[in-house]
Amino acid sequence: MDRFFVDKENIDLTSNTLFIYGEDIKHISKVLRCKLGEKLEICDKDNSEYICEIIDINKEFIKLSILEKVYIKREPNLKIRVYQGVPKNSKMEYILQKLTEVGVNEIILLDTKRSVSKFDEKKEGKKLDRFERIIYEASKQSKRGQIPKLTGVISFKEALNSIKENDLNIVCYENENTTSIKNAIKGVNINSIGIFVGPEGGFCEEEIKELEKNDVKSVSLGNRILRTETASLVASSIVLYELDDLGGN
Ligand code: SAH
Numbered sequence: 596m597d598r599f600f601v602d603k604e605n606i607d608l609t610s611n612t613l614f615i616y617g618e619d620i621k622h623i624s625k626v627l628r629c630k631l632g633e634k635l636e637i638c639d640k641d642n643s644e645y646i647c648e649i650i651d652i653n654k655e656f657i658k659l660s661i662l663e664k665v666y667i668k669r670e671p672n673l674k675i676r677v678y679q680g681v682p683k684n685s686k687m688e689y690i691l692q693k694l695t696e697v698g699v700n701e702i703i704l705l706d707t708k709r710s711v712s713k714f715d716e717k718k719e720g721k722k723l724d725r726f727e728r729i730i731y732e733a734s735k736q737s738k739r740g741q742i743p744k745l746t747g748v749i750s751f752k753e754a755l756n757s758i759k760e761n762d763l764n765i766v767c768y769e770n771e772n773t774t775s776i777k778n779a780i781k782g783v784n785i786n787s788i789g790i791f792v793g794p795e796g797g798f799c800e801e802e803i804k805e806l807e808k809n810d811v812k813s814v815s816l817g818n819r820i821l822r823t824e825t826a827s828l829v830a831s832s833i834v835l836y837e838l839d840d841l842g843g844n
Pocket of ligand 1: 663672676722766768769791792793794795796798814815816817818819820822823827
């Protein structure tokens with residue numbers, strides 16, 4: 596069943612109805628060609644989801660009646676914030692899509708010394724809108740219970756200021772050859788983690804030193820060099836696996 600997200604304020608649980616506004620209207624009526632009586636799965640962006648039936652379609656809104664509330668735990672317990680050294684655009688889009696599927700909570704675009712794709716202020720808004728759209732589509736496809744937050748672009752210094760919010764912070768570093776993610780998170784009780792991943796050219800040594808000085812542990816992802824888009828996906832997956840947070844037994 597196709598999934599859409601609506602803001603809580605558009606859900607009325609006393610009359611068991613909800614409304615879809617904006618760009619999704621076109622998607623539902625023109626692309627999916629949904630008609631009255633057809634069903635959609637609607638999520639409130641905060642882990643509640645409902646099976647609904649379309650009872651009115653027009654250009655301004657789609658009205659649905661709620662048939663059933665669904666109880667499925669979609670979100671991991673762990674909040675993962677990925678600090679992604681900004682790579683070139685197409686890679687960034689891939690990363691946003693994949694990290695959304697895997698279940699991260701926030702993706703932070705990090706400006707690093709070796710980031711090739713520099714954002715210019717004029718185009719930044721448009722680019723971020725497109726990135727948000729990619730996250731939204733991936734959230735629908737992967738049936739997330741929440742839509743990951745996109746933050747950025749932030750400087751290295753700003754990132755260092757924000758890491759205190761995380762219970763633990765790690766940086767994936769290809770020259771680290773002793774500590775694995777498994778080791779870095781062994782025995783610690785964490786609800787949130789920050790994961791730093793460098794851009795195509797990696798972090799420079801001063802950046803790694805600066806991170807380590809701020810208690811960010813360097814970790815290895817193995818004895819091979821992964822591309823940046825592989826590294827953030829692998830690191831997030833390993834963390835969820837090691838904390839037994841992927842669901843199932
Ligand atoms: N500096 C390297 C490769 C950078 S790979 C070069 O140009 O040869 C891009 C990013 O992926 C790195 O900054 C790091 O965060 C992550 N990464 C890739 N392979 C890794 C590994 N084996 N262990 C830990 N991190 C890795």
